Amino acid sequence: MRNRGRSNSRKRGLPLAAILSIESQFPHHSNKSADGATQPPGFTNRWNRRRVIVLIKLKTTMQNPLECTPLQIGDRVFRSRLLVGTGKFASNETMRDAVAASGTEMVTVALKRADLGIESDPFADILDYLDFDRYLVLPNTAGALNAEEAVRIARLGEAAGLPKWVKLEIHPDPNYLLPDPIETLKAAEILVREGFTVLPYINSDPVLALRLQDVGCATVMPLGSPIGSNRGLETRAQIAIIIEQARVPVIVDAGLGAPSHAAAAMELGADAVLVNTAIAIASAPSRMARSFAVAVEAGRAAFEIGLDHGQNKAEATSPLTTFLD
Amino acid sequence: MSQFSEVFAALPIDAYHRQTLDTSSSTVEGILHKGRAEDLRDFAALISPAAQGKIEELARISRARTQRHFGKVIRLFAPIYLSNECINVCKYCGFSRNNPIPRITLPVEQVVAETRKLAAQGFRSLLIVAGEHPKYVSNGYVETVVRECLPIMPSLGIELGPLETPDYRPIVDAGCEGLIAYQETYHRPTYKELHPAGPKKHYGWRMETPERAYAAGFRRLGIGALFGLYDWRYEALAVAAHARHLYRHCWKAQINISVPRMRPAAGGFQPDPAYQMSDRELVQLVCAFRLLLPHAGLVLSTREPPALRDGLVQLGITTMSAGSSTEPGGYSHFDETTWTPAEDQPGEQFHIADERSPQEVADMIRSQGYEPVWKDFDQSLVSTQQQLEKV
Numbered sequence: 001m002r003n004r005g006r007s008n009s010r011k012r013g014l015p016l017a018a019i020l021s022i023e024s025q026f027p028h029h030s031n032k033s034a035d036g037a038t039q040p041p042g043f044t045n046r047w048n049r050r051r052v053i054v055l056i057k058l059k060t061t062m063q064n065p066l067e068c069t070p071l072q073i074g075d076r077v078f079r080s081r082l083l084v085g086t087g088k089f090a091s092n093e094t095m096r097d098a099v100a101a102s103g104t105e106m107v108t109v110a111l112k113r114a115d116l117g118i119e120s121d122p123f124a125d126i127l128d129y130l131d132f133d134r135y136l137v138l139p140n141t142a143g144a145l146n147a148e149e150a151v152r153i154a155r156l157g158e159a160a161g162l163p164k165w166v167k168l169e170i171h172p173d174p175n176y177l178l179p180d181p182i183e184t185l186k187a188a189e190i191l192v193r194e195g196f197t198v199l200p201y202i203n204s205d206p207v208l209a210l211r212l213q214d215v216g217c218a219t220v221m222p223l224g225s226p227i228g229s230n231r232g233l234e235t236r237a238q239i240a241i242i243i244e245q246a247r248v249p250v251i252v253d254a255g256l257g258a259p260s261h262a263a264a265a266m267e268l269g270a271d272a273v274l275v276n277t278a279i280a281i282a283s284a285p286s287r288m289a290r291s292f293a294v295a296v297e298a299g300r301a302a303f304e305i306g307l308d309h310g311q312n313k314a315e316a317t318s319p320l321t322t323f324l325d
Numbered sequence: 326m327s328q329f330s331e332v333f334a335a336l337p338i339d340a341y342h343r344q345t346l347d348t349s350s351s352t353v354e355g356i357l358h359k360g361r362a363e364d365l366r367d368f369a370a371l372i373s374p375a376a377q378g379k380i381e382e383l384a385r386i387s388r389a390r391t392q393r394h395f396g397k398v399i400r401l402f403a404p405i406y407l408s409n410e411c412i413n414v415c416k417y418c419g420f421s422r423n424n425p426i427p428r429i430t431l432p433v434e435q436v437v438a439e440t441r442k443l444a445a446q447g448f449r450s451l452l453i454v455a456g457e458h459p460k461y462v463s464n465g466y467v468e469t470v471v472r473e474c475l476p477i478m479p480s481l482g483i484e485l486g487p488l489e490t491p492d493y494r495p496i497v498d499a500g501c502e503g504l505i506a507y508q509e510t511y512h513r514p515t516y517k518e519l520h521p522a523g524p525k526k527h528y529g530w531r532m533e534t535p536e537r538a539y540a541a542g543f544r545r546l547g548i549g550a551l552f553g554l555y556d557w558r559y560e561a562l563a564v565a566a567h568a569r570h571l572y573r574h575c576w577k578a579q580i581n582i583s584v585p586r587m588r589p590a591a592g593g594f595q596p597d598p599a600y601q602m603s604d605r606e607l608v609q610l611v612c613a614f615r616l617l618l619p620h621a622g623l624v625l626s627t628r629e630p631p632a633l634r635d636g637l638v639q640l641g642i643t644t645m646s647a648g649s650s651t652e653p654g655g656y657s658h659f660d661e662t663t664w665t666p667a668e669d670q671p672g673e674q675f676h677i678a679d680e681r682s683p684q685e686v687a688d689m690i691r692s693q694g695y696e697p698v699w700k701d702f703d704q705s706l707v708s709t710q711q712q713l714e715k716v
Contacts, residue, residue: 088396090694112703123447124700145544145577149706156705174579175572175620228393281392 066301071271073249074165074197074218076136078105081266082296083138083251085276086126087113088228089285096129098279102289106136108167108274111153112143116160138199140167146180147187154191166191167221169201177227177254181208185215192216201253204235209242209250220246221274223254224265228277230257233264243269259295266299267307328536329570330529333511336566341369342559348373357382361390362617368565371613372558380609387612387641390619398696400644401683402450403443404484404626406653407431407470409672411456413486413523415509417554419590419651419674420456422523426591427672429653430461433469439656440474446648446664446683449700450480452505454674455653457486457524471499480702482545486524487534493541502707505547506534507583511563512555519554532567539575544707546571546578547624553587557602561610568618581622581644582614588628590675604633608640615641627677634679634686638693647686649677 071078084104089095099107107130115121120128130137139157144150147170154166168191170184171177179201185208191198197218202208204222212220222239225231232255233239243250249271256262257278265273275292282288348370357379362368370376376383408430411420419426431439440451453470455462462485471481482503483496493504510516513528520526535546548567550560564582571580584607587596602610611623624644625637634645648664650656652673658666664682681689687697 088392088398089696090397091691091696112706113698113701114703115700116703116705121700123449143702143706145706153703153705156703172577174577230393277393277396280396 066297068297068300068304071249073199078136078272080105080293080296081272081300082262082293083108083253083272083274084279084289085274086110086130087142088277088280090280092126092129094285095126095280098285098289099130099135101286101293102275102279103293104135106138108138108140108276110142111139111157111162116156136163136165138163138165138167140169140201141187142169142171144170144187145172145183146170147183147190150183150187151190154187154196155194158196163197164195165197165199165218167199167201171201171227179203179223181205184208185211188212188217189215199251204238204242206238206241206245210245213247217248219249219251219271221251221253224252224261225255227254229255230278231255232257232261233268236264236268239265239270240268256292259291262292263295263299263302266296267303269303272296328529328533329567329574330532332570333532333563333566336365338511338559338562338566341365341562342556345369345373345558345562348375350375350378353379356616357386360386360616361619362613365562365565365569365617368613368617369558369562371616372561372610376613377605377609380605380612383609383612383616384640387615388639390615391641391643394620395643396696397694398698399638399642399690400450400622400698400701401448401687402452402480402482402644402646403446403448403683404452404454404646404649404651405436405439405443406651406655406674407436407453407455407467408458408461409456409653409674410458410461411523412458413456413525414521415523415525416519416521416592417509417551417587417590417594417596419592421592424591429672431653433466433473435654435657436470437473437477439654440477442656442659442661444477445661447687447697447699448683449478450482450702451478452482452484452503452646453501454484454651455486462486465495467501468495468499471496471501475500475704479700479704482547484547487531487537490537490540493538493543497542500704500707502543502702503545503547504535504538504543505549505581505583506531506538507547507549507551507585508532508563508567509551510554511550511560511567515555535567535571535578536575539571539578544578545581545622546575547581547583547622549583549585549624551585551587552602552607553596553600555600557600557606557610561613565614565617568621572618579622580618580620581624582618583624583626584611584614585626585628588675588678590673591671607633608637611637611641627679628675630678631681631689635689635693638690638695645686645690647679648681648683651675651677 071081080103082102082104083106084099084102086095086109114127115124139162141150141153150170158164170180172180184200188198188200192215199219200212200217201221209220222242225234251272252265252270253274256275262273279285279289352370353376356367356370362371409420410428411422415421481501484505516528550564568580622643623641625642626646627649652670655670658668690697
């Protein structure tokens with residue numbers, strides 16, 4: 001079994017000075033951050049121990065200038081409230097750079113794309129591009145058509161040394177990739193019982209969200225609109241109910257096509273958002289990733305401060321309560 | 326469930342076909358403005374001669390839609406031919422039973438050896454192809470091949486003579502998850518003329534193959550027409566109708582559409598020049614499919630020449646083969662470094678047009694800012710640990 005580097009040498013919440021001091025030991029690894037740029041030979045297969053070092057400039061922006069409260073999921077604490085997906089990128093190098101630029105601390109990877117065998121596979125090496133010290137690598141079950149398949153692939157990920165966390169996604173319809181609520185609940189029950197930290201991708205169904213919390217899921221991840229649609233918070237009213245009733249963090253997943261969508265979700269009170277397509281297919285993925293990061297921070301800070309939602313003030317021509325005077 | 330063959334018989338494909346010729350450019354503009362084709366009528370307009378003048382705009386919309394759903398990636402696969410034994414007479418096919426070509430059926434060990442060779446090139450997705458023959462391609466041969474190839478190839482599909490649902494189940498149970506069944510031509514009189522003998526002459530039974538395969542548990546279904554046998558617009562409308570039917574009735578399956586054009590093959594079949602589809606028309610069709618079927622996989626094989634394949638990477642294609650041999654045992658003669666055949670391939674089904682190696686094709690894809698994806702399926706999704714251990 002390969003060691004997937006599950007230890008986290010960078011503790012969450014380290015002060016900036018400490019981070020700078022750690023990373024200043026690796027000044028020559030800052031390399032290229034431009035989209036599509038390649039790393040020197042020898043980099044790709046060292047993912048299990050290799051840390052990705054980013055530009056000093058980036059480190060400062062990774063700090064949370066708006067001082068939002070950290071996000072706790074299960075037993076882990078995250079400063080960033082932006083989760084990033086790793087599919088659809090023009091290259092693994094572009095993905096690696098965009099993920100770094102986003103400042104995220106949690107990335108999700110489709111296990112079907114990875115090689116989970118003993119040896120690293122140069123033709124299925126997406127995991128080699130992720131720094132396990134820096135990110136919680138959240139395996140996802142994309143490709144599973146039912147609970148049985150999802151459970152099986154989650155177990156396989158764990159057996160291969162990946163974190164015992166799973167982004168549970170079961171979408172039997174390959175077109176809109178909408179999640180199957182029945183199979184998701186079934187799989188969640190099994191995986192929670194087996195000790196997984198389960199983050200289920202769901203349609204914005206408040207009752208399903210409650211049922212999943214009842215079985216012990218660590219979050220719920222309702223969709224804003226179908227995966228890849230970039231249509232934003234089309235399920236806004238339902239998400240508001242889910243947030244209102246939630247006992248676990250609510251992560252809005254899927255369909256967020258613009259930073260303003262992400263900010264809107266955060267202003268609504270979502271605990272985090274997950275973005276993939278809008279970053280992956282942007283003409284400058286790293287810059288777009290930063291744009292989302294800033295929007296997420298802004299939205300969260302505004303939520304924490306408390307927004308004045310304005311009023312549609314209407315004055316009745318004849319006051320209704322004068323009889324009380 | 327109503328089968329597509331019945332549904333198709335009642336569809337006004339001829340009327341849509343006529344409509345393509347009468348479409349005005351303002352109709353096309355209206356659909357482009359919407360950004361998608363909502364029905365077969367819209368699709369007919371997009372494959373019309375009038376839409377030819379709007380091909381650049383069509384391509385732009387198609388590219389954006391494809392990127393949203395599939396990302397900047399192209400999935401790669403390799404075909405492997407097990408046998409060119411065939412009892413069918415298909416006038417356009419190199420394997421047609423009366424053609425005097427060397428007939429080969431590979432022993433399982435050779436299939437495995439060739440599969441290893443393909444895996445070394447990068448492939449993690451294999452399409453198993455064979456002619457239709459009850460003596461050579463039967464009795465558990467395909468299941469055995471699937472089981473033996475699984476440890477090397479996480480994703481396996483088949484393109485064989487159609488079977489009944491119960492006969493597909495053992496192949497699915499062995500770990501195969503994709504099936505391709507091309508109708509060749511949806512135009513019934515043409516179908517009858519080109520398939521005079523053999524089980525393939527049953528037009529309706531062939532057309533229902535994807536539905537029977539879905540019932541057996543296949544999760545990827547591939548359909549298509551062989552362009553060049555009849556008017557391409559008619560075929561395109563039929564394929565589109567077929568895909569839409571499968572979306573409703575086989576809703577858990579990933580639907581893939583291939584767009585093969587006729588290539589020279591043994592037998593010397595001469596297609597009617599009136600039915601020839603130009604490069605421009607092929608590009609138009611790929612984009613039109615994308616606007617009607619935003620989630621369909623669109624597959625392009627090595628039948629097409631390099632320049633056209635390169636151009637289509639960004640316009641809607643999602644899946645490509647590369648470095649293919651269409652002869653059973655053909656890869657055994659490939660030089661592993663240069664990936665070129667060391668000798669002629671007289672038993673091939675047709676001659677390919679893009680002879681570049683898998684690495685050259687992958688480099689070409691990268692050079693366009695796309696990622697070549699070799700692995701997009703894991704066998705653990707469909708096989709239990711015990712099954713995998715048995716393998």
